[in-house]
Amino acid sequence: MTDIEFDFLRSYLKTRSGLALSAEKRYLVESRLGPVCRRFNLADLGALATALKSGRDTAMERAVVEAMTTNETFFFRDRVPFDLFRDVLLPEAMARRASQRRLRIWCAAASTGQEPYSLAMMLNDAAPRLAGWSVDLVATDLSTEVLEKAKAGLYSHFEVQRGLPVQALIKHFEQVGEQWRISAPLRQMVDYRPLNLLHPFDALGSFDIIYCRNVLIYFDAPTKGDVLGRLSASLAPDGALLLGAAETVIGLTDRLVPSPQHRGLYNQAGGAAARAPAARPLPAAPILPAAGIPPLRRVVGL
Amino acid sequence: MKTCLIVDDSAVIRKVARRIFETMNFQVGEAEDGEKALTACGETMPDAILLDWNMPTMDGYDFLRALRKTPGGEKPKVLFCTTENDVGAIARALHAGADEYIMKPFDRDIVTAKLAQVGFLAEADAA
Known part of the structure; x- marks a missing residue:
């Protein structure tokens, strides 16, 4: 993933879900979005960024946004x-x-x-x-x-x-x-x-x-x-x-x-x-x- | 220091559980069946007991019933820790006087959460 592609994904996520990713969160983007690439038969995050820019696949957009959410929770969390x-x-x-x-x-x-x-x-x-x-x-x-x-x-x-x-x-x-x-x-x-x-x-x-x-x-x-x-x-x-x-x-x-x-x-x-x-x-x-x-x-x- | 007795016929489980309790500042004792556990409790009543169900000689259920009839035996918080995971077994255990119930397999988070449930909060460890 190039810096330009990473910056695109950061601003994309910021717009879609509000997720604010610092520059050190590159690993998180790579680990969470790798599976999304495979699911949509894309070679890498660069290809994913290109596909998102074309803006035609709403299923892919949703998958990207959802893959980056953190859903950890439990019953009576923090009590x-x-x-x-x-x-x-x-x-x-x-x-x-x-x-x-x-x-x-x-x-x-x-x-x-x-x-x-x-x-x-x-x-x-x-x-x-x-x-x-x-x-x-x-x-x-x-x-x-x-x-x-x-x-x-x-x-x-x-x-x-x-x-x-x-x-x-x-x-x-x-x-x-x-x-x-x-x-x-x-x-x-x-x-x-x-x-x-x-x-x-x-x-x-x-x-x-x-x-x-x-x-x-x-x-x-x-x-x-x-x-x-x-x-x-x-x-x-x-x-x-x-x-x-x-x-x-x-x-x-x-x-x-x-x-x-x-x-x-x-x-x-x-x-x-x-x-x-x-x-x-x-x-x-x-x-x-x-x-x-x-x-x-x-x-x-x- | 808080004390805990780990009662399980598996040495591996005792070792895993011991590590978890020791990091929570418990002084840990071990027993490999209900009978030995009852003897240990007769000497010193622990603050908490992690209790397996199926063990040779005396099982966890019989141990718990005997413990609760022993003078001072109402005091320890008893956490069953067993592969007996159906609702009926859990209800029987609670009826016999168990305070909490851990279904195997378990991990550190579960033990910590269950100990908090019976009043052993992690914050208290610092004291």
């Missing part, structure tokens, strides 16, 4: 953001939405489904308190390939043993040969859809809680700022945004501020989170889908 959901975010959101009895949650980088299913398990545990509530659990990812796996809800022996307590495995999974499948009711709670965070996502509506963990780290600063600004626009005034441990809003957007109490939690700047819950009118979450986007599935009365 703290999930303890926070169970102990703080969910009870507080339920108190604030007691009259509407509606909650909207979004996992913005859902990968193979472990994060949304972890939340689904905790919502399931809270089901007695959520009787009569309507909960939207929307999960999006750039990669349609990982979303297929997420929808299938089928995990290896290794995947179900990282982060998932064995009691939860017994309670929520069934054995399918060597693998484990998350139960149908939990699969049905999650509304999966492909989404590139670089594109507009306001059609998804407004959310009370957004998990957007370990994706911004791959973007450059202007892209991070842009995505964070639009996440803020999709977050209720009293909403909660969770970022990954290596991510922050500081220096990237003025619209969000770190929570003084909880690491990884961000609220709207000058927002309503700190004010008395009853003192403020609640925004109506837009539920009418934009043209061409199928309506979001809602889980009613867990």
Whole structure:
């Protein structure tokens, strides 16, 4: 791969998925895109770059973008953001939405489904308190390939043993040969859809809680700022945004501020989170889908 | 220092597990069957036990039931570690008093995650 070809691939990926690759990441491009070359019968990365420039093969474009995404995840990853959901975010959101009895949650980088299913398990545990509530659990990812796996809800022996307590495995999974499948009711709670965070996502509506963990780290600063600004626009005034441990809003957007109490939690700047819950009118979450986007599935009365 | 007893009739598994526990700052003991493990626990009760199921003389399931009836035997966190991977076996183990369950084959990440699950956090090792 020549420097010119590498620079082309870097800028191509930057435009398509926001992935910001430094010059030292040449090895990553070579190791991830080598298999894509073989799949499309191309001799090398130079031939791949030429083919992408002609811009005719959308399957190839998708394969290149998806091959460069990092999908590592596990159930209850880092634990703290999930303890926070169970102990703080969910009870507080339920108190604030007691009259509407509606909650909207979004996992913005859902990968193979472990994060949304972890939340689904905790919502399931809270089901007695959520009787009569309507909960939207929307999960999006750039990669349609990982979303297929997420929808299938089928995990290896290794995947179900990282982060998932064995009691939860017994309670929520069934054995399918060597693998484990998350139960149908939990699969049905999650509304999966492909989404590139670089594109507009306001059609998804407004959310009370957004998990957007370990994706911004791959973007450059202007892209991070842009995505964070639009996440803020999709977050209720009293909403909660969770970022990954290596991510922050500081220096990237003025619209969000770190929570003084909880690491990884961000609220709207000058927002309503700190004010008395009853003192403020609640925004109506837009539920009418934009043209061409199928309506979001809602889980009613867990 | 935290202590752990590794109970498995395979010397290879004991060696692999010992390495993982030692890097997590456990002081490690070994036993090759349930009976020897019970004797070891009678002398010093460990903080954690990694327990195989199928072993000669006394299997892991019988060991666990006997352990939980022993004075002080409710204290150790017991992690089953076995090729018995069906739901029924897992449910029996939990019913007999297991705290966590590791399905073989396992790796370091799984052991670390499961130990965190029962309260042995990696951060605590620095202390």
